[in-house]
Amino acid sequence: AIDCIQQYKKRTLVICPTTYLVGQWKKQVPDYVDVRTYQGIKDFSILQQYDIIVFDECHHVSADTLYKIAMKLNEQIVIGLSATPQREDNCEMKMFGALGKIVYEISLRELIDQGYLFDAEVMWIDLTPHKTEEYMSYQEIYQDYIVDNDERNNVIVACCDKGKILILVGQIEHGKELLRLLKDKDAVFLCSKSKEMDIEHRIIIATSIFDEGVDLPDRDTIIMAAGGKSSIKTTQRIGRVLRTHPDKEKALIIDFVDRAKYLFKHQKRRKEMYI
Numbered sequence: 002a003i004d005c006i007q008q009y010k011k012r013t014l015v016i017c018p019t020t021y022l023v024g025q026w027k028k029q030v031p032d033y034v035d036v037r038t039y040q041g042i043k044d045f046s047i048l049q050q051y052d053i054i055v056f057d058e059c060h061h062v063s064a065d066t067l068y069k070i071a072m073k074l075n076e077q078i079v080i081g082l083s084a085t086p087q088r089e090d091n092c093e094m095k096m097f098g099a100l101g102k103i104v105y106e107i108s109l110r111e112l113i114d115q116g117y118l119f120d121a122e123v124m125w126i127d128l129t130p131h132k133t134e135e136y137m138s139y140q141e142i143y144q145d146y147i148v149d150n151d152e153r154n155n156v157i158v159a160c161c162d163k164g165k166i167l168i169l170v171g172q173i174e175h176g177k178e179l180l181r182l183l184k185d186k187d188a189v190f191l192c193s194k195s196k197e198m199d200i201e202h203r204i205i206i207a208t209s210i211f212d213e214g215v216d217l218p219d220r221d222t223i224i225m226a227a228g229g230k231s232s233i234k235t236t237q238r239i240g241r242v243l244r245t246h247p248d249k250e251k252a253l254i255i256d257f258v259d260r261a262k263y264l265f266k267h268q269k270r271r272k273e274m275y276i
Contacts, residue, residue: 002055002080003029009078011052016042016070018058021198025216026057039066045073055080060233062099063092071099084240085233109236109243118243121252123275126156131261139263146261147228148175153257157226158182160255161204164222168206169238171227176206179226212237218244225256230267235274 006013013034017023026036035051039061048054054074056062059081062071071079081100087093097103112118131146147153157168157179170176173192180190188204191211200217209227211217212234223242229235242252254275259268 002057002082005080006034006053006055007031009053011078012050013053013055014048014051015055015057016067018061019210021215022057039070042070045070048073048077049075051077053078053080055082056100057082059083059100060086060088060093060096063088063090063095068095068099085236087233109240113243117245119245119249119252121239121243121254123254123256125256125258125272127258128153128156128260131259137262142261142263143171143228146259146264147226148172148178153226153259154179154182156257157224160222160224161186161188164203164253165220165249166204166222166224167211167217167220167241168204168224169211169227169241170206170208171229173208175226176208179206209234211241215241216244217241218246219248220244221249221251222253222255225254225271228257228259228264228267230270232270232274235271239275 010033013030015026015030015034015036016039017026017036018038020038023036023038030036042048048070054077056067056071056079060083061067062081079100081096086096086103109118113120128150129152131142137145160166161183168179170179173194176190176192180188183204183206186204187202188206189199189202190206191198192208193210205211205217205220220242223239225238239254242254256271257268259265
């Protein structure tokens, strides 16, 4: 996208979903490029000041606010960027309607084969089967088996002895508990309430704010502590550890065989994604 911008050398606006992504873009683009979050665009008339509009993480264009912005464009060159253009809610047709059809795509495997990304080893950790009552809801099982599961949490801690690690959790409560267990190590927990995105620690525990749009090329290990069945989220999450870095020799994905109601099916979905 930056190469396209530099070839056109026209007034450009890059629209991002988060302020963290805004910061990443600003470090790399020429000074004639403006970068904003879509929340920061209050007056749609300013869109006409630009010749090129870039939507980063453009699968979000299906959301109402971003869709309205995209539909206000007239004759601008429009570029959409996404690693996961498919959506769980099947609303990608709104994205295609606003931005046009996909004109170029490349798979993770192709990027790995061409040396742009690391290949990854997947380590599965099989846990003790969980005896759940039939009447338990998914939320209750998730709390009991993932958030409050001492065996699972202690295994996560044991996997943190070496390397630069990213642990992804689904709940703030779970992140805080893992941080408590890792209190003697160089660890930090980051969530939407964090005042600063301090990513210099050896171990980063994070919620879904790190699912996309965060550049952590030095991370060599990702621990999928959150579980889940979403193929899109799984693709986004493992992308955090596939980036190349001169100090990195390999990429490792650590995931769990969660033998509990609902969760075991979710694990099988994630396994299909890794293949």
